[in-house]
Amino acid sequence: MAKKPVSKISEILLRNxxxxxxxxxxxxxxxxxxxxxxxxxLIEKKLxxxxxxxxxxxxxxxxxxxxxxxxxxxxxxxDLLPKxxxxxxxxxxxxxxxxxxxVALGDPFDQMAIEEIANLTGLEIIPTVGAEIEIAETLNxxxxxxxxxxxxxxxxxxxxxxxxxxxxxxDESLEEQLQSAEGAPVIRMVNMMLVExxxxxxxxxxxxxxxxxxxxxxxxxxxxxxRPGPPxxxxxxxxxxxxxxxxxxxxxxxxxxxxxxxxxALGKEVDLRVSLLPTVHGxxxxxxxxxxxxxxxxxxxxxxxxxxxxAFKYALKQPNGIILVTGPxxxxxxxxxxxxxxDLNQVDTNIVTCEDPVEFQIQGLNQVQIKADVGLTFAAALxxxxxxxxxxxxxxxxxxQETGHIAIEAALTGHLVLGTLHTNSAPQAVTRLVxxxxxxxxxxxxxxxxxxxxLYRKLCTACKKPFTYKPEVLEASxxxxxxxxxxxxxxxxxxxxxxxxxxxxxxAMEVMLVADDLREAILSGKNSTEITAIARKNGMLTLxxxxxxxxxxxxxxxxxxxxxxxx
Numbered sequence: 301m302a303k304k305p306v307s308k309i310s311e312i313l314l315r316n317x318x319x320x321x322x323x324x325x326x327x328x329x330x331x332x333x334x335x336x337x338x339x340x341x342l343i344e345k346k347l348x349x350x351x352x353x354x355x356x357x358x359x360x361x362x363x364x365x366x367x368x369x370x371x372x373x374x375x376x377x378x379d380l381l382p383k384x385x386x387x388x389x390x391x392x393x394x395x396x397x398x399x400x401x402x403v404a405l406g407d408p409f410d411q412m413a414i415e416e417i418a419n420l421t422g423l424e425i426i427p428t429v430g431a432e433i434e435i436a437e438t439l440n441x442x443x444x445x446x447x448x449x450x451x452x453x454x455x456x457x458x459x460x461x462x463x464x465x466x467x468x469x470x471d472e473s474l475e476e477q478l479q480s481a482e483g484a485p486v487i488r489m490v491n492m493m494l495v496e497x498x499x500x501x502x503x504x505x506x507x508x509x510x511x512x513x514x515x516x517x518x519x520x521x522x523x524x525x526x527r528p529g530p531p532x533x534x535x536x537x538x539x540x541x542x543x544x545x546x547x548x549x550x551x552x553x554x555x556x557x558x559x560x561x562x563x564x565a566l567g568k569e570v571d572l573r574v575s576l577l578p579t580v581h582g583x584x585x586x587x588x589x590x591x592x593x594x595x596x597x598x599x600x601x602x603x604x605x606x607x608x609x610x611a612f613k614y615a616l617k618q619p620n621g622i623i624l625v626t627g628p629x630x631x632x633x634x635x636x637x638x639x640x641x642x643d644l645n646q647v648d649t650n651i652v653t654c655e656d657p658v659e660f661q662i663q664g665l666n667q668v669q670i671k672a673d674v675g676l677t678f679a680a681a682l683x684x685x686x687x688x689x690x691x692x693x694x695x696x697x698x699x700x701q702e703t704g705h706i707a708i709e710a711a712l713t714g715h716l717v718l719g720t721l722h723t724n725s726a727p728q729a730v731t732r733l734v735x736x737x738x739x740x741x742x743x744x745x746x747x748x749x750x751x752x753x754x755l756y757r758k759l760c761t762a763c764k765k766p767f768t769y770k771p772e773v774l775e776a777s778x779x780x781x782x783x784x785x786x787x788x789x790x791x792x793x794x795x796x797x798x799x800x801x802x803x804x805x806x807x808a809m810e811v812m813l814v815a816d817d818l819r820e821a822i823l824s825g826k827n828s829t830e831i832t833a834i835a836r837k838n839g840m841l842t843l844x845x846x847x848x849x850x851x852x853x854x855x856x857x858x859x860x861x862x863x864x865x866x867x
Contacts, residue, residue, distance in 0.1 A: 350431035366428035404430035509582030608811035621748035653694035695719035744822035760798035767791030
């Protein structure tokens with residue numbers, strides 16, 4: 301059988317040492333099977349870094365490379381091309397000199413794009429190669445930033461009657477609907493808010509009625525950021541539109557309602573969880589965005605230290621017992637549990653979950669939605685699940701004594717059980733369950749691992765800057781004044797790609813593996829302070845220590861770590 305010739309880009313990647321021959325051969329075969337360009341496959345599977353591929357493409361096409369990580373846009377140059385063209389073609393105009401325009405191309409093979417922008421501008425185009433993801437993120441930031449200065453009343457003012465209709469174009473994305481002039485103003489208004497939420501990576505969209513206005517806020521990287529709101533006259537129409545999208549009762553305004561819907565926007569499909577709460581000025585709406593693409597894919601991607609990662613992997617390999625993930629609401633417990641389940645999700649394993657609500661629907665899992673109003677509580681669901689021949693059970697939350705007892709009994713009778721609990725630390729999970737009425741001998745015999753976590757803000761990799769923290773600042777936060785000696789630490793900068801110097805979040809985790817000495821402490825009724833001392837002796841990092849470790853690694857700032865783990 302004749303060998304398939306290697307492409308020039310492949311040769312460049314091999315020569316630059318960014319990928320090995322075996323991985324490249326496998327990637328070429330997979331990309332051919334998927335009918336996908338090799339370059340796109342390598343980036344999607346994170347087999348090569350964006351900058352390494354950009355350099356290889358630059359050499360292959362004899363086109364200069366360009367990074368837009370620190371790019372500050374010139375609005376006059378940006379305005380040379382329509383927003384729709386820039387986003388569709390993944391192009392950023394960099395600079396204009398006379399009759400020439402330098403642009404960064406996310407897809408340097410797209411010759412039609414070069415011809416199109418040449419025709420639109422009447423200028424000679426000088427193309428450069430940019431990283432596709434980098435360009436997409438920068439464009440989103442540019443247009444998200446420019447949108448904040450818009451006068452929503454001027455945009456949405458319409459003298460005609462507002463009619464709320466169910467959108468029949470099921471396959472049309474939100475961007476396409478926004479570009480259409482045929483949609484009713486309220487539909488365009490709601491779509492605009494949702495697209496903005498996805499562009500900025502917001503986890504939640506808040507629509508808050510006030511006495512004379514409507515407040516719009518987005519939770520971006522854990523912080524609420526305010527945006528211009530619509531006119532008060534559109535409040536009821538907007539809320540009715542959201543109810544129709546979520547299949548809720550538009551006539552009910554006195555009782556809380558919960559629903560969900562599914563949208564297509566920015567090239568991806570996203571689930572939305574909708575919650576309505578009556579307030580004195582109208583119904584407050586919170587829409588949570590549930591993007592499957594943000595699932596981490598396994599415990600290796602949780603960012604744990606070596607000791608904690610080994611403890612987690614050991615716990616997940618046990619045939620029976622209970623693993624508890626603890627933390628306050630919004631600390632990422634569900635994402636951690638889904639990461640564990642993705643490692644455990646095999647053809648020969650029966651996994652059943654009971655959740656309230658089911659946040660992500662994952663192939664291979666049997667997921668049960670709790671409905672307390674019809675009697676399907678966690679306890680009732682667990683009893684039925686035990687008759688479904690399960691290997692692994694996920695309990696969304698151990699809320700009461702009955703649920704806790706059934707979960708512990710399941711762990712003692714040959715099942716691996718994963719569950720969440722609201723406590724401040726991993727050792728406190730033990731005392732919390734004992735307070736709920738779980739006998740220490742049952743808990744000591746079944747508990748494999750308890751974990752607590754908090755989400756900290758990550759520094760933007762494009763603009764973070766070296767920063768030295770004074771010993772007095774460390775001491776004031778009850779940190780050893782020499783803790784950061786010898787480490788290069790950073791603080792927030794600020795660029796178009798981030799929000800105040802931070803972009804994205806990570807989890808600081810306190811992982812307590814229950815060894816024999818800890819088991820004896822649980823059986824003898826030790827308190828959480830004594831259990832913490834034993835766990836730390838066995839190598840457990842507390843939440844604060846885990847957060848400070850991320851400061852040493854340059855992933856977050858001292859303020860970013862201490863604001864969630866304690867200062």
